[in-house]
Amino acid sequence: MHTLSFQAPEELYEELNKYAKELDRSKGYLIRAALVEYMQDIEDVMDARRIQGSYTSDELVSFDDIKRQNKLD
Numbered sequence: 001m002h003t004l005s006f007q008a009p010e011e012l013y014e015e016l017n018k019y020a021k022e023l024d025r026s027k028g029y030l031i032r033a034a035l036v037e038y039m040q041d042i043e044d045v046m047d048a049r050r051i052q053g054s055y056t057s058d059e060l061v062s063f064d065d066i067k068r069q070n071k072l073d
Contacts, residue, residue: 016030016031047070047072051066051070
């Protein structure tokens with residue numbers, strides 16, 4: 001594992017502390033979980049942009065076809 005360091009605004013830092021205490025989890029655990037979730041969202045957005053670029057604007061394609069053609073769950 002690698003160590004990361006960043007500066008957080010006071011409000012965000014206080015929220016992080018609050019949730020860490022309420023959930024009995026470390027701040028590092030919550031940051032890792034949030035970062036994993038965010039990175040998965042970014043991957044989804046990048047996939048959507050890639051898929052969108054493979055169709056022309058006048059093409060009508062069903063969502064089921066898009067999911068099947070791009071092996072999406």
